[in-house]
Amino acid sequence: MTQRIYLDWNATTPLRPEARAAMIAAMDLGGNPSSVHAEGRAARALVERARAQVAVAVGCKPAEVVFTSCATEAAAVLRGFASVRVDATAHDCLWSQAREGGGQAVLGWGYANNETGVITEAPAHEGAVMLDIVQAVGKVPFSFAWSGAEMAIVSAHKFGGPKGVGALIVRDGFEVPALLTGGGQEMGRRAGTENIIGIAGMGAAAEAAQRDLEAGVWDRVGEFRNILETALSSGTNNTISVGKGGPRLPNTLCLIAPGWKGETQVMAMDLAGFAVSAGSACSSGKVRASRVLKAMGFDEGLAAQAIRISLGPETTKDEVERFADVWLAQYRKALARAA
The missing domain is CATH 3.40.640.10 (Type I PLP-dependent aspartate aminotransferase-like (Major domain))
Incomplete structure (x- = not known):
């Protein structure tokens, strides 16, 4: 396994x-x-x-x-x-x-x-x-x-x-x-x-x-988050990285993938061996668009197509690169099915 x-x-x-x-x-x-x-x-x-x-x-x-x-x-x-x-x-x-x-x-x-x-x-x-x-x-x-x-x-x-x-x-x-x-x-x-x-x-x-x-442990986490963000954004031409360019936690990437519902992303990645979420753990069990993203100005559709990827000190570069490869392949399949 x-x-x-x-x-x-x-x-x-x-x-x-x-x-x-x-x-x-x-x-x-x-x-x-x-x-x-x-x-x-x-x-x-x-x-x-x-x-x-x-x-x-x-x-x-x-x-x-x-x-x-x-x-x-x-x-x-x-x-x-x-x-x-x-x-x-x-x-x-x-x-x-x-x-x-x-x-x-x-x-x-x-x-x-x-x-x-x-x-x-x-x-x-x-x-x-x-x-x-x-x-x-x-x-x-x-x-x-x-x-x-x-x-x-x-x-x-x-x-x-x-x-x-x-x-x-x-x-x-x-x-x-x-x-x-x-x-x-x-x-x-x-x-x-x-x-x-x-x-x-x-x-x-x-x-x-x-x-x-x-000790600067989270600086390294931030570097891995940025590697992941670049890989996911460059692999397609329509993803939205929420908060990019502004002050953010070093470990957090909130990514909107138009055409692919957040809940579906979470399930697909779970089956592939990755744990991510579609929002706050306190509310992600409820199938609804993110209230936070709607408050930030995203419409209902985009707000429902976001996932949150959050890294920690134990996360490795290899793990984020593996995630990027699998996520991009899954996203391309989702877009092909919707075409």
């Missing part, structure tokens, strides 16, 4: 060995982080170490990190604000919070788009700003401290951590409603006993991701 090639790193990333080791070690800790005895203090020390590791990767203070079950839960803090305006290309976890009302206004903004990789700074805004930095952490330089935002959301499994753990970043001194009320954990912002196994994995992954970023 031919070995499969995974090119859907924006959906989720393989678990880093550092995260796996940290999680296994955390399983042996029996204490509750809220307990004051030695066992509890050991568990608390693990949580606080992870909080500091995430803070370094995000560019914030450790006390500004609130652990959650995922980025979607972190985004739910917006429910506590009466007026929420959301960028038209933002992820659904932000988009679903949009509402008009009185009181303090919040702008929800996708810093790095998960479907296209396009990076956009939030505009000047009267009120607070929440940034979705889920795809940016560990891939591009970013610092919450200089972002100007009051809040941000992060997800561990996007940078090599486990699924089911994330964080809400809240600027020191900015008041937000509690995500969950109860025992007062996470500085009163998210009650419930902390998931120390997941948190340990998130912290270790954040530290490793920051180390990779500083």
Whole structure:
């Protein structure tokens, strides 16, 4: 059986060995982080170490990190604000919070788009700003401290951590409603006993991701993405590379292939041994044109003919070249059938 090639790193990333080791070690800790005895203090020390590791990767203070079950839960803090305006290309976890009302206004903004990789700074805004930095952490330089935002959301499994753990970043001194009320954990912002196994994995992954970023690992990924982009674009004369020429994540290629539906592309490439997607993993199971691409000005037809190819540090030049060869052959067949 031919070995499969995974090119859907924006959906989720393989678990880093550092995260796996940290999680296994955390399983042996029996204490509750809220307990004051030695066992509890050991568990608390693990949580606080992870909080500091995430803070370094995000560019914030450790006390500004609130652990959650995922980025979607972190985004739910917006429910506590009466007026929420959301960028038209933002992820659904932000988009679903949009509402008009009185009181303090919040702008929800996708810093790095998960479907296209396009990076956009939030505009000047009267009120607070929440940034979705889920795809940016560990891939591009970013610092919450200089972002100007009051809040941000992060997800561990996007940078090599486990699924089911994330964080809400809240600027020191900015008041937000509690995500969950109860025992007062996470500085009163998210009650419930902390998931120390997941948190340990998130912290270790954040530290490793920051180390990779500083070592230039993603520069090489960007070179491979560009090789793939050139091959796919030069092989036909009608593909559209979304966001080309502007600031983008180094690993992401959103490609529109006129005449070939995105869902059909995904299935064809899956059968050929490649994992790619037709958009956000949270919504690609729904057969519909990309809301993000329509918001960017593409019509319904073109928006439905896009795929997202996202590379990672383990992707090789040979893999992207093999993908290009197979994809181009499949596209030519699709166009011939439609002729």
